[in-house]
Amino acid sequence: MSESTAAAAARPPGRSAADPPPGGAAPPASERRQALGRALRNPLVGPLAALLVAVVLFTLMTDTFATAGNASLILQQSIVIGTLALGQTLIILTAGIDLANGAIAVLGTIVMAKFVFEGGNPLTALLLGLTITVVLGAISGLLVTRLGLPPFIVTLGMLTVVYAIARLYSESRSYSVSEPLLRFWGQGTTLGGVRITWGTLLLLVVFTVFWFALARTSWGRHVYAVGNAPEAARLVGIKVNRTILSVYVAAGALYGLAAWQALGRIPNADPNAYQTANLDSITAVVIGGTSLFGGRGSVVGTLIGALIVGVLRSGLTQAGIDNLYQDLATGVLVIVAVSLDQASRRRAAR
């Protein structure tokens, strides 16, 4: 935010240097109103408000919610879905969708765990698992870009195929993991009595990295442009297909990371785990204010969205409210978020 005020200060001299446009010298009051308007138009305002309301509500309703320990737990519970949702965000920003992300991550966990189970080197197992998720991401991306197939169909197919492979390869059994390397992200340290896992820190680091990549690099701008107006992007010389492919590959890498994280949280690779992770990740993305139509949204929103889901689950449980109401509340939030997105798009189109 400090950067934007600096830019605002830098603008008036630039303006007077050029030909004087009529009405160019805006009074400071309107500048301030402009800044306020921009802040309110920020799509993160809604999700952030929802998160705050939920936190305040559960703090008032229960004694156990607003504790550092509970906050740590909510974060830990949000790690896997959060990482999957980050990859999902990238793809949704290009106006795509990934239904296979959960299945890809599950296959990743099984490859890592089974390889070690059969006596393989843990590092090799890890690299093998990560490679497979990247390759699967790349396959989705290639099908979308080379064959021009709709992402929904491509990833629906991938979901079924990858799930089947996971069951075949695992022989429909689960593999527990004891290797410290594979369980690394479940470890952590205790800070002032609060447990902080390395996985939580990694989640924050990964989100920061992708926030930077999307908001501050030319690659990020191209991702937004490709999702928002592919034809315009092509006309200005952006390599649209290459950008989309890069997004699917990056998402695949994130799914590999999510697999590693999942083994840290629950050291057991189960082909039937994370069955709804794909939809949960979409939920987090949408609640976070990213448009399913592509080109609008942010990873910060997705992090907030994942936290909202985590807070709701934790808070409603602690308030003694039936599990089914959690799903109900999440579902309502999704619909509200999508309607808000539609409404803002319609306003913009007017």
Place this chain on the structure above:
Amino acid sequence: MSSTTTGTEGRGAETPQADGRTPVLEGRKLSKSYGHVRAMVDADFELMPGEVLAVIGDNGAGKSTLVKALSGAVTPDKGELLLDGKPVTFRSPIEARALGIETVYQDLAVAPALDIASNLFLGRELRRSGPLGSLLRMVDARAMRDEAQHQLDALGVRIPDVRQPVESLSGGQRQSVAVARAAAFATKLVIMDEPTAALGVRESGMVLDLIRRISARGLPVMLISHNMPHVFDIADRIHIHRLGSRVAVVSPRTHTMSDAVAIMTGAARPEDVGGRSHYDERAQGRQRARSTDGSDGPPTPADRVNPEGGEGAGSVP
């Protein structure tokens, strides 16, 4: 050769022109077929330094194929393209852009959700200096904002805040952003493909004003338009395309809109219409016809205009 009415086809084949100047962009006998459809047949084209050249033609006359050939979207089967007198070939619009040819399209040219500054620099982002820019490809958002504001101000486009998303602008302002982008990056010429087709009267006026300012900078503009009043309002010369090639180049000073339409539709032969000779025009300077009919007198058959636009070359001071 003298720019009288005697010249026929191929007048543009010997550069430099009558006044010793080389066209900025010249096409010689460009042809392009799609299967059995001959979209462009030995089409000639030239854009002189500093001029606004309008290209008109009926639907299906092959205007868009010509534009695509000149902007790099289509590679002609035959013929030659010369940029500043040197032969060039474009395999893509990106190659044409790299040589200084910018194109503004009717629509599709901006990303509505991105802000104005990002749109101006889309695909050509300014990077931070040092490893942040080269390694991390980090953009210099502030420099882009400042530069975008500067470019818009210089063209007189009134935009309060370049951090606004483009979708918050009116249609005319959006197109102004696209035009400003072209003007900012073009070093040779700007091609405008129906830039006002989707705009209302006032908004079109905004864009036409922009074209004038760009032209005043010395940047030649090729304007493709269906709108005859716009064409006659702004063009120095008018290239008339028919059945895949250029049939005439006329001047708003010597021809009326109905003359142009008659040539365009084949209702009249180029040599049968047109008012003054280029000598009258020269004597009068470059004052453009303001009235909508653009005519300065009754057409006199004696003052015939070269069907291949021989008068045109001399119409730019």
